[in-house]
Amino acid sequence: MNTAEPARLAWFKSSYSGNEGGACLEVATAPDTVHVRDSKAPARAQLAFRCEEWSAFVRYVTER
Template identity: 40%
Template sequence: MTAPSAPWWFKSSYSGGSGTECVECARTGSGALVRDSKRDAGPVVVVRGQAWQVFIEALRDGRPGV
């Protein structure tokens, strides 16, 4: 059995450019991971696949409340 690879983190396109509100995401086989880019060893939010998909679609569609 091989060890799981480390997540590939990317900065969200919705993060501001001032460097104070940067969010990073990483896709997993079952959803996504979200963290503060300034605290890469800090807490990580785990989002299941279906919830992540609904969230991304809402952002893309410009739905309020997202």
């Protein structure tokens, strides 16, 4: 798994996220992983998923 330093990743929020200060996640991609963090607390812990795991998760939630 790629453990790229969070500060070097290019983080982005969904285009569906507004600017109202709601609960948003930010995502950053690396060659082997997808990183996820809380947009309101970017210095705190983040999650990292293998690309295959992230794809399976996205597929699961879009089919519901």
